[in-house]
Structure formats: C-alpha cells, structure tokens
Amino acid sequence: MQLSRDLKSNSEFYSAVYDSSSAVWSQYDSQERTKITKYIEELQLFGVNQYNPLLLSVLDDKPQLMLNVARLVWAIAFRFNIIQSGSTGNVERAVADAAMFVRSNPNCNAREIFQKLESLYPSDEIFEESFKIKSISKSAVARYILKEINDKLMEGSAQEVRSDTNQISLEHVLPKKFDPKDWSEFSEEEEVDVADYVNRLGNMTLLTSGVNRRAANNSFAEKLTTYLEEGTDALLISEYIFGQSDWKSSNVEQNQAKLARVAKRVWRVDYQR
Numbered sequence: 001m002q003l004s005r006d007l008k009s010n011s012e013f014y015s016a017v018y019d020s021s022s023a024v025w026s027q028y029d030s031q032e033r034t035k036i037t038k039y040i041e042e043l044q045l046f047g048v049n050q051y052n053p054l055l056l057s058v059l060d061d062k063p064q065l066m067l068n069v070a071r072l073v074w075a076i077a078f079r080f081n082i083i084q085s086g087s088t089g090n091v092e093r094a095v096a097d098a099a100m101f102v103r104s105n106p107n108c109n110a111r112e113i114f115q116k117l118e119s120l121y122p123s124d125e126i127f128e129e130s131f132k133i134k135s136i137s138k139s140a141v142a143r144y145i146l147k148e149i150n151d152k153l154m155e156g157s158a159q160e161v162r163s164d165t166n167q168i169s170l171e172h173v174l175p176k177k178f179d180p181k182d183w184s185e186f187s188e189e190e191e192v193d194v195a196d197y198v199n200r201l202g203n204m205t206l207l208t209s210g211v212n213r214r215a216a217n218n219s220f221a222e223k224l225t226t227y228l229e230e231g232t233d234a235l236l237i238s239e240y241i242f243g244q245s246d247w248k249s250s251n252v253e254q255n256q257a258k259l260a261r262v263a264k265r266v267w268r269v270d271y272q273r
Contacts, residue, residue: 013059017052018044024059032067039070045144048077050091054113057102068110071269072117078267080120082141083130094120114271124264131260132253135199142199143170146206149262150237169212171205173223173247174198182219186248197249202256205238220247 016024020037028036043051051073058069080086098116102108114121122130136142147168174183176198186194197203207215207230215226227234227242234242240255241247 010056010060013056014052016040016059017055018049020044027063028066036067036070039074042074042144043077045141046077046082048081048091050088051077051095053099054095054102054117057099058113061103061106062108065110065113069113072110072114072271075267075269076117076120079122079127082136083127083134084122086120091120111271114269121269124268127267128260128264131201131263132257134201134256135196136201137199139170142201142204143168143206145201145263146170146204146237146259148266149259150206150235152262152266153236167209168206169209171207171212171215172198173203173205173220173241174252175217177217179217179219185246188248188250192249194249197252200252200256201259202252202254205241206235207238208233220244 012022012024016022017040020040025033025037025040043049054073055066055070058066062069080091081088094117098113101116102113105112136145174186174194174197178194178198180194183194186197207227211226211229214229215223218226224242224244227238230238230242237259240258241251244251
C-alpha cells in the first residue's frame with residue numbers, strides 16, 4: 001500500500017513537469033507559480049526531458065527549492081542543449097548524481113545542487129562564442145530566443161513582445177526562399193554558402209504580422225522600406241537591421257554578436273565560481 005501511495009504521488013509530480021497547468025503547482029503562491037510554470041513551459045519548448053529526475057526529486061523532497069532549481073535547469077538546458085548541442089549522455093549522468101544528492105541531503109540548497117551540474121554549464125565566454133554562430137531551424141524556438149533577448153533589452157520599459165503569434169511574426173531578413181539575383185551581393189567571400197545564413201539568429205528579427213507578410217521574399221532594399229512601416233511598434237531587437245543600407249554575411253555576423261552579448265545576461269546562473 002505504501003508503494004502504491006508513493007507511485008500515485010510521484011505520478012502526479014511526473015505529470016506536472018510536463019504540464020504547466022497541473023494542480024501540483026498550486027502549492028506555490030501566484031508569483032512563484034508564474035515563474036516556475038514559465039520555466040516548465042520553456043523546457044518543453046526546448047524538447048529536453050533529461051533534467052526531469054532532478055525536478056522530480058526536488059518536488060518530492062525539497063519543494064521549497066523548486067523555483068531556484070527550475071531556473072538553474074532552464075539556464076543550463078538552454079546553454080548546453082540548445083546552443084552547445086551537448087551530449088545527452090553527459091546530462092543524464094550529472095542529473096542522476098544531482099537527483100540522488102537531493103534525496104540524500106535534507107539540508108542542501110540550490111547552490112550545492114548547481115555544483116553537481118556545473119560541468120554542463122558553459123562559461124559566458126564559451127556560450128557567447130557558440131551563440132555567435134548558432135543556427136536555429138525551429139521557428140518557435142528562434143522566436144522565443146529573440147523575444148527573450150528583446151525583453152531584456154527593453155527591461156524596465158512598458159513595452160515587451162506580445163506572445164500572440166498572430167500579431168508578432170518571425171522574420172528572416174535573407175528569406176528562406178530567396179531569389180539569387182536579389183541577393184547576389186550577400187556573400188563577401190566566395191566560399192560562403194548563402195543558404196547557410198538563412199537560419200542564423202543574426203538573420204532574424206520579430207515584426208508585426210502585417211509588415212512581415214508584406215516583406216515576404218523581397219530584396220533587402222524592398223524589405224527595408226517595408227520594415228520602416230513598423231514605426232513606434234519597432235522592437236529594439238530590430239534596431240541594427242533597420243539601420244543598415246544593405247544586408248550581407250558580415251551584417252548577420254555583427255548582429256548575431258550583439259545578440260550573443262545580451263543572451264549571456266538572459267540565460268545565466270549566478271552560482272558559478
């Protein structure tokens with residue numbers, strides 16, 4: 001009977017780490033619950049579940065640490081899994097150790113848990129260098145990354161990116177389907193494959209949906225005229241792009257380097273030595 005009760009309890013926790021609307025999260029006050037469920041939703045967006053044994057251990061044994069642990073897992077998963085494309089085997093080993101540490105140390109804290117996972121956390125320098133060259137093919141993930149960076153840029157202001165994808169769309173400056181004649185000047189080096197830049201984060205921004213549709217697959221000169229229709233709706237993340245007279249591979253790299261510098265301030269853990 002005790003085993004049955006434990007299985008029932010843990011099945012509810014197991015379900016909760018996949019479901020931000022689970023009743024399990026009602027044990028937290030509204031402010032904590034909002035933050036925790038945001039991290040849970042974003043871990044689902046990342047498509048990672050290797051960290052779940054740790055989350056389950058915390059829910060079961062140390063629920064008061066859930067917010068801090070969910071945040072550090074979120075930051076590690078983004079840096080290691082999304083940007084570094086690190087080995088899942090390394091994650092599973094480190095997470096198993098951390099989960100057992102939680103269960104065997106009743107007085108542990110979030111900093112000590114992070115130390116068990118520190119090998120998965122790329123330094124700011126490594127993360128920034130990896131981010132500078134990262135391509136993201138999944139539109140939902142790319143849109144999420146740009147939204148988080150833009151919100152960081154606009155921190156403290158009243159304006160933030162609306163979550164409704166019917167209003168705000170992901171824009172590829174160099175289009176996914178581009179006419180080579182319109183983009184013949186894009187590559188500044190003969191060995192560069194123009195198509196390799198389409199899904200680079202530095203080649204993307206967020207636009208209101210109407211402007212995005214009008215920009216379509218046009219040349220950069222035509223797109224720029226359309227972009228400027230954003231007016232007061234323009235987001236800070238678009239500032240560099242809107243200020244260019246043309247769009248080449250070097251512009252993608254410069255823009256992505258700017259994004260990388262902000263990204264390391266968004267997805268970070270402050271427990272590291």
